[in-house]
Amino acid sequence: MKLKPLLVSIVALAFTSVAQAQTKWDMPTPYSDGEFHTINVRQFVEEVKKTSGGQLDIAVHSNGSLIKHPDILRAVSTGQVAIGEFLLGQFGNEEPVFNADNLPFLAAGFDNAWKLYLAQKPILEKKLQARGMRLLYSVAWPGQGLYSKDPLKSIDDLKGTKFRTYSPLTARFAELLGASPTVIQVPELPQAFATGSVNAMVTSSATGTQAKAWEFVKNYYPTNGWHPKNVVVVNERAYQRLPAAQQKELATAAAAAEKRGWELAKQREQGANKMLADNGMTLHTPDAALMAALTKIGDQMTAEWLKTAGADGEAIVKAYKGK
Secondary structure: OOHHHHHHHHHHHHHHHHHHHOEEEEEEOOOOOOOHHHHHHHHHHHHHHHHOOOOEEEEEEOOOOOOOHHHHHHHHHHOOOOEEEEEHHHHOOOOHHHHHHHOOOOOOOHHHHHHHHHHHHHHHHHHHHHOOEEEEEEEEOOOEEEEEOOOOOOHHHHOOOEEEEOOHHHHHHHHHHOOEEEEOOHHHHHHHHHOOOOOEEEEEHHHHHHOOHHHOOOEEEOOOOOOOEEEEEEEHHHHHOOOHHHHHHHHHHHHHHHHHHHHHHHHHHHHHHHHHHHOOOEEOOOOHHHHHHHHHHHHHHHHHHHHHHHHHHHHHHHHHHOO
16 A cells, blocks of 8 residues: 555655755856857767756856956866866966967967867876866967068067067067067957057967957968967866766766867868958968077977976977977
8 A cells, every 4th residue: 555655755766866966066268159169168068968968967158258367267176066178278377387389389280279178188197186186188279470560571560569468478478579568358459459558469379269359450471370269177076976878978078179179170170270361460470580580489488398397398308299
């Protein structure tokens, strides 16, 4: 007679167990929904949700809507959020290893950028672990280039300019150009140029199209001097609380996202270069003298970085150059 109530209890307990097993995470990311990094992130979280049968559900908060870019590393590190994405070089002053991919002309072009990542990755993982985070994957931006209102006859034309930067090393790059560095976030770029706060910048063609650079500058020099990387990281304590199966599903989706993201970056570079040209910007092939002057600055910055990065920096460069 008591069998039916017993079955009801068992079913209720089963549903309760399923509900308790589900994990929901919030994921801040700095970029807009249209940016390829965010597109890649959304595909990553959908794959995690699908393979986990909905038991690991990650809500993406794009465009800095949940947590602003400068605060994302700390938020993941402290467990304020379980997972997040940020630009490594943004935090280069806190950890020199994060700056390896911001060194101008150390690893120019996507193939070299990938080699540098492989050299950097073991040390990068240790540095993130020391801050309570686990690296899930990393994706490069398109190559960095120079934007200017007027054509550049030589590198000296950048002296005295008000130069938009986005990280400590790009600020140092501006200083060595003889320019005045100013940190401006992407959404504020049009206003900054309109008001004269800046009149030149270094960034990718992807960021240039996002900001509609053709509305305030007319010249772009795609030097592809370096490829800064974003990382997607998870709080280690939150990761360890996941069942082993979900940890594996997270890692599998992350590996796929990394491979897909680098291909998206290459496509983004090609498409963005074309979009800049289609909207009236002139894309200049940097001449040998300009490239030599820029590479000389890059060599100086690498030497300076090695002094701050110490043995870790030496190990990265040695592994990258295969020595």
